[in-house]
Amino acid sequence: MRLRPGVLLLALFSVVLLVFFGGKTAFLFLLFLFLLSLLGYFLTWRAFARLKLERRVKPTRLSSGEVAQIELVVENPSSLPLVWLEIWDNFQPYMIPHDGPPRFALSLKGREKRVLTYRALLNKRGEYNLRPLVVSAGDPWCLWRKERSFDAPASLMVFPRIIPIATINLPLRKPFEGKKSGIRAYEDYTAISGLREYFPFDPLKRVHWKVTAHLGKLMVKEFEFSSSTTLAVWLDLVSTGHSKDFMEVYEEYACMIAASILYYASEEHIPTLLKVFPEEKGELSLGKGKDHFLRQMEILARARAKEGNLLQHMGLAAPHMPWQSNLVFISSVLNKQFLYRLVELRLRSRHLSLYLLYEGSFLLPGEKPRYNFLLDPIEVSELRRMSGILEEQNISVHLIGGNEPLEVVS
């Protein structure tokens, strides 16, 4: 509990007046001040005695750009009133107050309970643990003021923004096609290669009933063989060699692409595997379904750029990638060593789609491009020239500049 320094100053002033000049005025003032302070002290002292605070957040998991509603339940179980109360909820960075700053002043009657509602706009992915509430109270004249932190734990998980891939003209609509594999590991049920007569022990679900009816004998479908239908998404968040500002923007956009691809795969029931470099904790194995997708989104929400050696991490992660899966690699690295390693990596996968955000960002749907005189960096030009050669190696390179929408890659 803190006494205003001015009160002491005034008390001192009155004492000085009393000592030097005497008089009723100063004495009465001192007395008045003393009694007022005493009353104020009592009121302030008991302010926090039984105050109850609770914070609820809904929803706790939301997508970037959505608004979370926070409810603050303030209760004064005491029968004495709480003259004034100021509650400060200090949002974390990137939590934008949607309906005014999250600060409240109120006065509570005895045994009164009030629910304060406010909203936060979350435009940036991440995990937000709400900070403790700072509550201050005091007497009506503010002679005394007491401040206390109330830990009302609540957390929010903001997933990266998902760009609907199906609605824009992207090669991502068919991002996983490649050459037919020589290894007859899986049949591709989406592509019928022909019909043949029924043999015993053929599964009945392969019977082509229409043709059977037409020909009068049992006919079964034959499918083309595919190496794999799994999708691996590798996300490069290694900050070595990049500026902090660049990484701040880049990691957002890279996560956006990864989330969009994973969402697409989830909708198409394709098993996916997400690997974030150089993140080590919370890795998931291959899987599919909504739960799997949500867990991947959580990883993406928590993913942060870190220092590390990308090539080394790639080397370590390559053996764990499912054999002959479609690999999507999202990065911003433009050097040749990286390309050589990619070509090596391609040998383990069926097809590699490389998304290079060399400026760290791209134009989101609806954004208009800015007038821009800047030329592409030399590395980008070289890579564009090499893209034909890389295509032969079944590596599609998508170079996305800061002033280009995702559509340009098509």
Place this chain on the structure above:
Amino acid sequence: MEVPTPARFLRFRPTFPSRRHQPGYAAEGGRKDRSRIPFLIIFLVFLQFGLHALFLGQLTTRPLFWGLLVVFYSSLLFSLFQVRINKSLHGWLWGFLLILLFEKVIFYPSIYPLDNTWLKELGTGFQNLFGLGKDLLSPLKVGELVSLNHNATAALFFTLSILLWLPAGVSMDRALRYNSWGWFLIITLLLLVWLEPTRTFPFFFPLELMVLVSLFLLLLWRARAERWRSLRLRHEKGDLKRVVLWSLLVLVPLLIFLFPWAWGSAVHFQSFLPKVPPLEASTSPPPSIPQSTPASGTFPYITLPPFSLPSWVEVLGGYSSYIAIILFFLIGAFVYFRFGKGESLLYFLLALGILALALWLLPPYLGPILTKAFYYLKVGVDSLFAALGLKRGIAVPGGTPTGPGEGVNPETSNWIAEFIRSLALFFSQASVILITIGAVLLAVILFFVLKFGLRRFPKIKEQGKRSKEARPQTSDFLSPLSFYFKLLRILEEKGIKRRESETPWEYERRAASYLPFIKEEVGDLTEAFVEARYAQIAPSSERVLVLEKDLAQVERKFQEEEKKRVQGK
């Protein structure tokens, strides 16, 4: 998990001072600050004149008192109406000095005899004060201390309070906003005015007290509202009312408790007993006090031979003298006198009773009751008072010493006093119109005094120049720049500050991604800024209009967002 990004980004930071105090506010259609000051002064002076004429029956003759009242009330009301008083502070200062000069150099010397001037009294007072430490127990010294006239006391008291008030006045708004000790200065002044030594008519007191308490509560309400508004603390109006109501509920009993203490200006003891011979003196009698005839016009000291008894003793204010009374009584009762067996306790208790009265520990109306109790108990009250050995006198209206013995009535001492007295009587009996005319004249004089004081201070002019320079230029070439800087300021207030490393386009993209509803406007303003700043292309006047509209649109959209918030609530 903490976001590893610059903490300043998107974090809300309250910006002070508020929009109202930023330069160019009035020029942009904001409220003009000083327009109502003269009216306020007139109103307040009239109010005070009217109250005094109605309840006091005569005008107080002290210019300092009037000056203080006017300043106090106007400052109070300025802050109530949120009038900016910062710049006029120096005007107040000049006004004070002039009033003080008038009172101390022209007014008092013309009324009081030369040997009772303020400066002389002050000098004596300080002399006594410095002598106090080494010889506290000497009755003579205390007697001299008592003679420190209350003109000097009041003058010093007020000067000191003004010195304290000034810094509070400088930051009146801030003091209120931050709820700081500016409050207590207000309370001090409230009490000072309330208990000003010239206030002797008890029936005047309750009304003014009510006015002051209501003003105080109004101020409390304004201050609380201002704090909550400026810190953007969301609240309901009912909450504010509750705070004030509870303040009142607690304040009123306190005032009722203090009321009897403040009512009277003195405690009178009158002995109803015949003179009683003193008790047997001890072997070490108190030192004999040389009796000197004081200069004419000053208050004579009490005749205090150790063994003669006055039948009438008056104890009047002064806390330091109360301490002295305690000491003297204890010394007198337990060192110099011997009591009979068992009497010492009775005397001691009685002494405590008297001291309780003298120290205002009991309300004054208990005085007669206690005195009568003494009477019925047949206690030698005179003996006690003789042991106290003091007679205290305190100057009441206009600093006049009163009480038994010869006093000086300044109102009849010379022709100036006569004139002022007749003027006061005239005003007290004149019609309301005459009072109004007088009040208006005084207000006009005060206004010009303040204005004069304001002009005399060159710093204010400099500040004014600076604030003019800070206003945005309207030149076509510079306007995109100023618009852009204004945009930066607006966005910074909203939590998105431009980094040093960011180009305008990068900043524009980042800002637009977080505030998509002002994307187009920000884009246009950025484009115009880049053209004007880096390509040195001045925009056409039509473009300037468009940009101006864009900027207004940005502000409007933020306001709309705010409205949506309110409606949603």
